[in-house]
Amino acid sequence: SQQGEEDPQALSIQEGENATMNCSYKTSINNLQWYRQNSGRGLVHLILIRSNEREKHSGRLRVTLDTSKKSSSLLITASRAADTASYFCATDSGTGNQFYFGTGTSLTVIP
Amino acid sequence: DAGITQSPRYKITETGRQVTLMCHQTWSHSYMFWYRQDLGHGLRLIYYSAAADITDKGEVPDGYVVSRSKTENFPLTLESATRSQTSVYFCASSVTRADTEAFFGQGTRLTVV
Numbered sequence: 001s002q003q004g005e006e007d008p009q010a011l012s013i014q015e016g017e018n019a020t021m022n023c024s025y026k027t028s029i030n031n032l033q034w035y036r037q038n039s040g041r042g043l044v045h046l047i048l049i050r051s052n053e054r055e056k057h058s059g060r061l062r063v064t065l066d067t068s069k070k071s072s073s074l075l076i077t078a079s080r081a082a083d084t085a086s087y088f089c090a091t092d093s094g095t096g097n098q099f100y101f102g103t104g105t106s107l108t109v110i111p
Numbered sequence: 112d113a114g115i116t117q118s119p120r121y122k123i124t125e126t127g128r129q130v131t132l133m134c135h136q137t138w139s140h141s142y143m144f145w146y147r148q149d150l151g152h153g154l155r156l157i158y159y160s161a162a163a164d165i166t167d168k169g170e171v172p173d174g175y176v177v178s179r180s181k182t183e184n185f186p187l188t189l190e191s192a193t194r195s196q197t198s199v200y201f202c203a204s205s206v207t208r209a210d211t212e213a214f215f216g217q218g219t220r221l222t223v224v
Contacts, residue, residue, distance in 0.1 A: 031210050042201055042215035043154075050210075088153065090213075097161060097208050098169060099144065103153035 004032075004089045004102035012108040019076040021105040023089030024069075032065055033090045033099070034074050043088065046074075081111045114138075117202050117216035124192050124223055132187045132219050134202030142205045143185040144213065145169075145177065147198040154201065160185055161208075192223045 004025040013019050023032070031050045035043040049056045049065045049072070056063045062075040076083055086104045093100060115136040124130045134143065141162050146154040156169030158177040166177050174196060176188045185204075189196055199220050203213040 033212065035213075035215075040218075042217050043203075043213075044215070045212035048210075048212060092208070092210060097142075097167070098156055098159055099203075099205075099213055100156065100170075101146070101154035103151065 004091055004100065006087065006089060006102045006105040008105060009103070010106045010108075012110065013079055015079060015081055015109055015111050017079055019079050019083070019107055019109070021074050021087055021107070023072045023074070023102055025072075025089070025091045025100075025102075026070065029067070029091045031092055032063075032072050034061075034063060034072075035088045035090060035101075037086045037088065037104070039085070046087075076107075079107075079109045081109050083107060084109045115202060115204055115214050115216045117200075117219050120217065120219060122219060122221045124189075124221070126193060126223055127191050130189045130192055130221070132189075132200055132202075132221070134185045134187070134216060136183055136185075136202075136204045136214070138204065138206075138214075139182055140204035140206050140214070141182075142208060143179065144203040144205075145175075145185070145187045146201045146203065147171065147196075148201060148218075149198050157187065157200075189221075192221075194223050197221060197223045 007022045033048045034046040060077045088104045090099045118133045144159045145157040160166045160179045202216040205213045
């Protein structure tokens with residue numbers, strides 16, 4: 001399975017701190033995406049990074065991609081209580097027709 | 112309303128019954144997907160569709176049937192529900208293949224008793 005794995009499974013931090021979560025995957029990809037899921041809701045797209053990119057920013061989010069290590073990290077800076085959610089990485093399949101999701105990191109930001 | 116909607120939001124059914132989960136999107140996205148989400152497994156792809164009348168299996172297709180007669184609709188049918196199919200089901204769509212963002216519905220929580 002191409003399914004990625006996020007690490008850690010759970011993370012608890014104080015408001016204002018930075019949160020870093022990692023994703024590892026198994027086979028070559030064309031792109032990697034990060035999604036957020038609030039409790040009881042659907043997933044919301046955060047950022048997409050292509051295999052020829054090493055770093056990408058969007059607001060307080062910074063994503064890095066290391067294709068040699070088959071890993072990616074998501075950094076949320078200056079976290080807020082509203083960032084409390086589960087975060088998933090998603091990779092495309094070899095054919096590019098499918099998304100494969102990891103098992104997620106549950107982030108709790110304590111006010 | 113524009114977007115992707117799933118119905119019902121909650122469903123309880125008995126073992127052996129047929130149940131259909133509905134998914135409707137208003138963007139005319141080519142690709143649509145069905146996932147199930149279970150604790151410890153993340154999201155697993157059941158079926159996907161690249162266009163009307165084109166469907167293909169994902170990681171866990173057994174016990175499920177899909178159809179896509181119209182671009183905007185992608186129903187998922189459990190032909191004979193089993194307790195192992197108790198899960199939260201998410202439908203998603205994307206403009207093209209997996210190189211663009213996917214838009215998710217709110218999910219259907221299905222309980223098979």
